Each structure stands twice: as C-alpha cells, then as structure tokens.
Amino acid sequence: MHFELSEAHKISQRMFRDFALNEIKPLAAIIDEEERFPTENLPKLARYGFLGIPFPKDIGGQGADNLCYAIAVEELSKVCAATGVIVSAHTSLCASPIYDFGTTKQKEKYLIPLVQGDKLGAFGLTEPNAGTDAAAQQTLAEKKEDHYLLNGSKIFITNAGPADIYVVMAMTDKTVGTRGISAFIVEKGMPGFTIGKAEKKLGIRGSATCELIFENVKLPIENLLGQEGKGFSIAMKTLDGGRIGIASQALGIAQGAMDETIKYTKERRQFGKSISSFQNTQFQLADMQTKIDAARWLVYHAAWLKDQKKPFSKEAAQAKLFSSETAMEITTKAVQYFGGYGYTREYPVERMMRDAKITEIYEGTSEVQRMVIAASILK
Amino acid sequence: MNIIVCIKQVPDTTEVKIDPKTGTLIREGIPVIINPDDKAGIEAAIALKEIYGGQVTVLSMGPPQAESALKEAYAMGADKVFLLTDRAFAGSDTYATSLALAYAIKSDKLKISKNEIKESQICFDLIICGRQAIDGDTAQVGPQIAEHLGLPQISYVTEIEKQDKYLIVKKVFEDEYQKIRIKMPCLLTVLKEMNQPRYMTISRIFDICQKPNIESHKINTVETISIKDIGLEPERTGLNASPTKVKKTMTKGAKSAGKVHECDARESAKLIVDKLKEKFII
Numbered sequence: 001m002h003f004e005l006s007e008a009h010k011i012s013q014r015m016f017r018d019f020a021l022n023e024i025k026p027l028a029a030i031i032d033e034e035e036r037f038p039t040e041n042l043p044k045l046a047r048y049g050f051l052g053i054p055f056p057k058d059i060g061g062q063g064a065d066n067l068c069y070a071i072a073v074e075e076l077s078k079v080c081a082a083t084g085v086i087v088s089a090h091t092s093l094c095a096s097p098i099y100d101f102g103t104t105k106q107k108e109k110y111l112i113p114l115v116q117g118d119k120l121g122a123f124g125l126t127e128p129n130a131g132t133d134a135a136a137q138q139t140l141a142e143k144k145e146d147h148y149l150l151n152g153s154k155i156f157i158t159n160a161g162p163a164d165i166y167v168v169m170a171m172t173d174k175t176v177g178t179r180g181i182s183a184f185i186v187e188k189g190m191p192g193f194t195i196g197k198a199e200k201k202l203g204i205r206g207s208a209t210c211e212l213i214f215e216n217v218k219l220p221i222e223n224l225l226g227q228e229g230k231g232f233s234i235a236m237k238t239l240d241g242g243r244i245g246i247a248s249q250a251l252g253i254a255q256g257a258m259d260e261t262i263k264y265t266k267e268r269r270q271f272g273k274s275i276s277s278f279q280n281t282q283f284q285l286a287d288m289q290t291k292i293d294a295a296r297w298l299v300y301h302a303a304w305l306k307d308q309k310k311p312f313s314k315e316a317a318q319a320k321l322f323s324s325e326t327a328m329e330i331t332t333k334a335v336q337y338f339g340g341y342g343y344t345r346e347y348p349v350e351r352m353m354r355d356a357k358i359t360e361i362y363e364g365t366s367e368v369q370r371m372v373i374a375a376s377i378l379k
Numbered sequence: 380m381n382i383i384v385c386i387k388q389v390p391d392t393t394e395v396k397i398d399p400k401t402g403t404l405i406r407e408g409i410p411v412i413i414n415p416d417d418k419a420g421i422e423a424a425i426a427l428k429e430i431y432g433g434q435v436t437v438l439s440m441g442p443p444q445a446e447s448a449l450k451e452a453y454a455m456g457a458d459k460v461f462l463l464t465d466r467a468f469a470g471s472d473t474y475a476t477s478l479a480l481a482y483a484i485k486s487d488k489l490k491i492s493k494n495e496i497k498e499s500q501i502c503f504d505l506i507i508c509g510r511q512a513i514d515g516d517t518a519q520v521g522p523q524i525a526e527h528l529g530l531p532q533i534s535y536v537t538e539i540e541k542q543d544k545y546l547i548v549k550k551v552f553e554d555e556y557q558k559i560r561i562k563m564p565c566l567l568t569v570l571k572e573m574n575q576p577r578y579m580t581i582s583r584i585f586d587i588c589q590k591p592n593i594e595s596h597k598i599n600t601v602e603t604i605s606i607k608d609i610g611l612e613p614e615r616t617g618l619n620a621s622p623t624k625v626k627k628t629m630t631k632g633a634k635s636a637g638k639v640h641e642c643d644a645r646e647s648a649k650l651i652v653d654k655l656k657e658k659f660i661i
Contacts, residue, residue, distance in 0.1 A: 006588065007447070008585045011447070011451060011584050011588065012584050012585075015454075015584065048580050048581065049581035049582055050581070057582060061582075062580070062582040072581075
C-alpha cells in the first residue's frame with residue numbers, strides 16, 4: 001500500500017495551485033456576478049495542458065493520468081467551481097467517450113483538437129423528460145440512406161454554446177428501450193443544430209448551461225460513435241468517469257471553503273480573541289477537515305483504480321456521493337462561520353455554497369449514486 | 380542562440396522561520412522553490428529561444444534534492460538540465476561555487492555539439508544568472524562566473540534583445556536605467572521583475588518525472604555531473620577552499636505589524652507626531 005503522490009503528481013499539484021491562484025481566482029467572483037462564460041480562460045487552460053490531461057501524447061494529450069486530472073479539477077475548483085466543471089465536462093464527458101469508443105478517423109478529426117485544447121467539448125444526454133430515467137430518451141436519429149436525421153432537444157447541457165463538439169445520445173430504435181439508444185458526434189454549426197436558452201442558475205454561474213435543439217440535422221453515418229444501439233452503455237460508462245471529475249470538483253469546493261474559513265477564523269476577533277481560539281470552533285474545524293480528507297482519499301482512490309484499469313464504478317459513485325455532500329456541508333458551515341459577512345458577496349463563501357449544491361445533482365444525483373453503490377454491494 | 384541558465388533551489392523565504400536559539404533557518408517542512416530571479420532567467424532564455432532558435436540548458440549546483448528544481452526548469456521548457464552535485468562541494472561559499480559552475484559550463488559534459496567546439500572554449504552564446512538568491516542575497520555568483528570564464532558581463536538586466544553577435548540590454552539602477560550593447564558570449568544577471576515566468580506544462584512534468592526504462596526509450600532526465608566530470612581539483616572547492624565563512628547568524632528583534640493609514644499630508648503629519656508622542660520618542 002502506498003499513500004504518497006508521485007513526484008510528477010506533486011509537481012503538477014503545485015503548478016495547478018499557482019495557476020489557479022494567479023489566472024483563475026481573479027475572475028471567479030466576476031463571472032459569477034455577470035453570469036458569463038470565462039472565454040478568456042480557455043487559451044490559458046489549453047496552453048498548459050488542462051484540456052487533455054489523461055490522454056496519451058500521440059493523440060496530442062498530456063500523457064498524464066486520471067489521478068492528475070482529478071487533482072487538476074480539485075485545484076481549479078478550490079478557487080472557481082465553474083472553471084472546474086468546464087474542464088471536467090470537456091474531458092470526462094466528451095473527449096473520453098471519443099477516446100474510448102471512437103474510430104481512428106473520429107479520433108483524428110475530433111479528439112486531437114479536443115485534447116490539444118483547440119476545441120471545447122460537451123455531452124448531451126438529459127432531456128426534459130429523461131433525467132435520472134435516462135432511458136426515456138425522445139431525441140430521434142432516423143437512419144436514412146447515407147445519414148441519420150436527428151430531431152429533438154437536450155437540456156441542462158454543460159459547456160453548450162462555447163463548445164464545438166458534442167457527444168449526443170439519441171434513439172435509433174424506439175422499440176427496444178435502452179438498446180435502441182445510440183451515441184453521435186455532433187458539430188457546432190451543422191445545419192439544423194442550434195443552442196437554445198441559457199439557464200439562470202443558483203450556482204456555477206460562469207459555466208454555460210443551455211438547451212441543444214436539433215431540427216432535421218443531417219448527421220453523416222461516420223458520426224455514429226460506437227455501435228448502433230450501444231449508446232446507453234457508452235453513456236453509463238462515460239458518466240462513471242465523469243463522476244470522478246465532479247467528485248474532484250466537489251472536493252475542491254469543500255477545501256476552498258475550508259481554506260477561507262481557517263484564514264477567517266484566525267483573523268476574526270470576538271470577545272477579545274480570535275474565533276479560532278474557541279474550542280467549539282476548533283472541534284468543528286477538525287471535523288470539517290477530516291471529512292474533506294476522507295473525501296480526498298475516496299476521489300484519489302477512484303481515479304487510481306481507473307488508471308489501473310480496474311473496476312471503479314462503485315468507487316466513483318462513492319467518491320461523488322461523499323464529496324458532494326461534504327462540499328454542501330462544509331460550505332454551509334463556512335458561511336455560518338463568516339456570519340453576516342459570509343452571507344454577502346464581499347466574501348467568496350456564499351458563492352462556494354451556491355456552487356456546491358449542483359454537485360449533489362448533476363452527473364447523477366446523490367440518489368443515483370446510492371443506487372449504483374447499492375446495486376454493486378447487493379449483487 | 381545557445382543559452383545556459385544557472386539556477387539555485389532555495390527555501391521559500393516567505394514561509395521560512397528562524398530558530399530563535401540557534402539563529403539558523405528551520406528548513407524542515409519549508410517548501411523549496413526555484414530562486415525567483417533565476418526563474419525569470421529561465422523564462423528569458425526560453426523566450427529568446429522562441430525568437431532566435433537554439434537550445435536552453437539549465438545548470439544547478441546543489442545537493443541531490445535540487446534535482447526537483449531542474450525538473451521544474453525542464454517542465455517550463457528547458458531542453459537539457461544538469462545537476463552538479465558532489466560531496467566535495469559541501470560548504471562552498473560564493474567563490475568556490477562560482478568556480479565549480481564555471482568549470483561545469485566549459486566542461487565537455489555540457490557541450491552541445493562535441494565536434495564544433497574547440498577544447499576550453501564554451502559553447503554558449505549567453506549565460507544567464509539570477510541577480511541574487513533569496514536565501515543568501517549576495518549577488519556574487521553570477522559576476523564571479525563571468526570573471527572565471529573571462530567573459531564580459533552586465534548585472535541587473537530587465538530586457539534582452541539580440542542584434543547579430545551582440546545583445547542590447549536594459550540595466551536598471553535605483554532611479555535610472557542604461558541601454559548597453561554587449562558582445563556575445565557574455566553573462567547577464569537578471570531581475571525577477573523582468574518577466575512573468577510561464578507555468579510548467581503537464582506533459583513536460585510527466586515526461587521528466589517518468590522513470591527511464593528500456594521500452595520507453597526515455598532520453599529526458601536530469602543529468603548528474605560530479606567534480607570528476609568538470610576537471611576541477613577537489614582542493615579548490617568546498618568548505619576549505621572558501622575564503623568567506625559564516626561566523627554567526629542572528630535574527631532581528633521581532634517588530635509588531637505595521638498599519639497603513641490613508642490620509643493627506645496634513646493629517647499624516649499629525650498622525651506621525653501623535654504616534655511619536657505616544658511612544659515618548661518626542
């Protein structure tokens with residue numbers, strides 16, 4: 001058993017921290033306030049490799065691994081959860097399925113620009129009537145002679161709008177349930193494909209969340225990802241990996257709020273002494289950091305399992321469940337420690353509390369994670 | 380344009396604590412970093428290479444742990460990284476250090492092309508050193524290397540531009556600066572204010588940290604060189620060959636934290652007088 005990060009991971013972690021602090025943090029409150037996507041961050045993220053971390057060098061990736069990717073999302077999310085999810089959705093939900101299931105041609109055309117950071121990716125599964133019940137897909141892809149005709153819509157799609165490449169699930173055969181779902185690669189600008197309304201959200205307000213609308217989009221046959229009818233299993237496998245990304249985001253939010261709280265409780269004086277010198281504060285801070293550290297090991301372990309090519313589905317679900325609930329608890333307590341100041345936008349903890357909530361909902365709600373875990377331990 | 384940058388790994392003095400009993404640095408648990416002026420030197424070298432081509436070599440003399448600083452230099456974009464390490468160097472002052480670095484710079488180990496360069500001639504057009512290290516603050520090693528090698532030098536540089544065989548550099552003083560033309564090969568010492576060093580890239584971090592094995596045909600490693608490799612006699616370096624010795628270190632008495640007041644001249648004067656009176660100074 002070996003509990004230390006490798007030298008490469010340690011150096012990367014240091015780089016991520018510097019980068020997040022100097023390049024990402026200054027914008028975090030602004031993009032939240034203005035509800036705008038931080039387009040100016042993309043070239044920087046691309047230049048230093050954030051958009052292709054766990055992919056091999058021969059396809060333009062960084063030649064690092066999933067653990068390194070988890071650490072990157074964690075460090076970004078400590079200061080800006082919106083930037084964390086931009087990287088996570090791009091990497092886990094778009095580049096990963098193309099890497100895992102794409103043909104050589106698809107990889108050349110779509111994956112290389114994605115992992116090099118020239119293009120941004122997104123993933124479309126959720127529909128108005130197909131959330132946790134993802135099998136209830138209504139988007140249709142009818143097979144014609146030399147193309148598929150795509151009709152329908154998707155909602156709550158992260159990175160929609162700024163993204164150039166979309167992995168989209170659609171029904172190719174309505175009669176066979178989940179076995180009738182197929183995965184496709186859709187490009188921005190294809191005739192008939194438009195971006196619908198942008199959601200106004202409680203948190204991660206710098207992240208783009210929009211509808212995708214498909215009206216008679218002619219998809220070339222070669223844009224089918226994997227085999228016809230295998231879309232549901234591609235989506236489930238993709239979400240397994242995505243959970244590591246969101247668990248890392250939640251972990252980062254929790255640690256970011258914790259760091260702010262430690263600093264504040266040392267500075268804030270009441271009754272003639274710092275509030276960190278009260279034993280109740282100390283006991284609570286100890287509990288908070290202990291939970292975050294437990295979350296970190298769950299996340300790193302799930303990422304490590306994926307790197308070892310071992311089953312990680314249950315562990316990723318556990319990591320996401322525990323990290324997201326920890327993030328919600330820690331950020332709520334952080335706001336409490338900041339008192340009236342914490343409730344204002346003068347301090348970052350209220351933003352972190354709003355950002356934390358989504359981690360219990362997207363890429364599988366906490367209830368879905370419990371279903372996955374229970375299914376695994378009861379089988 | 381072939382450039383060599385000399386760097387030092389230092390404790391991050393923003394987080395350093397001093398043992399009040401012994402007066403020495405507590406190094407345990409203190410993060411180590413590339414000395415900030417030296418890091419600016421690496422950035423300057425890589426930026427010059429991007430414009431004029433050539434190769435960037437980074438050299439550090441230090442204990443085996445200093446390897447991690449060189450890995451960072453590689454991850455920023457240096458082509459080759461060398462660690463000059465040997466027990467014989469232990470206790471070297473600036474003179475002994477600069478002599479060893481000068482020998483390393485002209486050694487065969489660092490030659491870029493073994494054929495082109497005549498013996499005892501250095502193969503670098505430019506040697507860059509940081510102005511000074513934040514743990515010693517002497518600012519001596521750079522200039523001394525130039526003296527040992529018989530090269531022209533300019534210290535306190537914040538801009539470098541190439542014109543044929545010359546460099547046009549900006550040297551800063553407290554209240555003015557000079558633009559100076561200098562013929563290559565030469566040595567410059569640079570200030571951290573000159574640029575914003577780039578971050579390391581993830582791929583280069585994993586590239587240099589990966590363990591070499593036969594299958595990967597890995598060629599990028601920190602190359603370690605010893606005193607034998609540079610042809611320096613052991614008696615000319617280390618503690619015994621160092622003309623300066625640290626006799627005692629001490630800490631300044633603790634000062635209470637300052638407070639910033641923002642007010643106009645009249646108010647400021649009153650505030651200062653009041654404070655001085657309060658402390659019975661006037």
